[in-house]
Amino acid sequence: MLKEHEKLSLIIPAYNEEEAIEETVIKTNNELRRLNIGYEIIVVNDGSKDRTAEILKKFDFIKVVNNPYNLGYGASLKRGIKSASGDWIMIIDSDGTYPIEETDRLLKDVGDYDMVVGKRRTDVDHFGRRPAKWILKKIASFVSGHQIPDLNSGMRIFRKKIALEFFHLFPKGFSFTSTITLACFARDYTVKYTDINYFKRKGKSGIRPKHFFDFIALIFKLFFYFKPLKALTPACLIIFLLGLAKLIRDYILEGHIGILAALLIIFSIQLFFMALVSEVIIKSGPSR
DSSP: OOOTTOEEEEEEEESSOTTTHHHHHHHHHHHHHHHTOEEEEEEEEESOSSSHHHHHTTOSSSEEEEESSOOOHHHHHHHHHHHOOOSEEEEOOSSSOSOGGGHHHHHTTBTTBSEEEEEESSOOSOGGGHHHHHHHHHHHHHHHTSOOSOSSOSOEEEEHHHHHHTGGGOOSSTTHHHHHHHHHHHTTOOEEEEEEOOOOOSSOOOOOTHHHHHHHHHHHHHHHHHOHHHHHHHHHHHHHHHHHHHHHHHHHHHSSOOHHHHHHHHHHHHHHHHHHHHHHHHHTSOOO
16 A cells, blocks of 8 residues: 555546546546545646547646647656656556546555556457457567566556656557566566456547557567567577588588588577677666
8 A cells, every 4th residue: 555655646648538538537536535545647638639638627636738749658658657746656548448446456555566457357359359469468478477467457556666767668659558567577576466347448449450560579679678688599599500500511511611500600609698798787787
């Protein structure tokens, strides 16, 4: 739970959410007020073209950050984090999919863990998206070395200092949640998953099929960034074995070692030591 002197900054990114934003803001404020904690609500209007900005003007108890045009989900969260004054950051979508009334279930583990994530009990996504989400979870779990039950949950609470540490890694699009999840596991921050309900959204989703490949590219980018030795060792071994096989073949059939065999072996060794040095640099980075 939050300590007495700590404050929660709840950030809601919103893009063309006129159907749900008013209800979301009111329910969020009522819930946080009920919990009797120090808090602020920040809504980032991401260049909405509907009535979202007009609706937000009704509320004097929220801080509104207006993007001049659509910057993206991740970019909006980054702007919200920059303007936040709390020790802890909570994010929630504005489309009515996440149960703000279950915030207390996440808060009870805050402090004992560095990030608490709402694991969605039900999947209301279109049937065609489920195989893609399953593949992403499996790849992310392999890359991180941890079982990740919900990679993209948009309801979570984390220390602000963690967000600032990884700030340069956060993309402007939908991959903010995936990035902070993998980054926390890579740097050995503690993560807790708590079951929450999940509802059908109000309005239209901004997720498109092309984002699946963006997520995969991001996962492997973070893999090479945080775990270069683990990522490159298999490639080093394959190249070395190819070079060794070519060396043996050349020596047996031609009586000498060919240039290609030597290049493959040398390159594999160089690549391995580059990965090793990168790993040492990463491990010796700024301490928490």
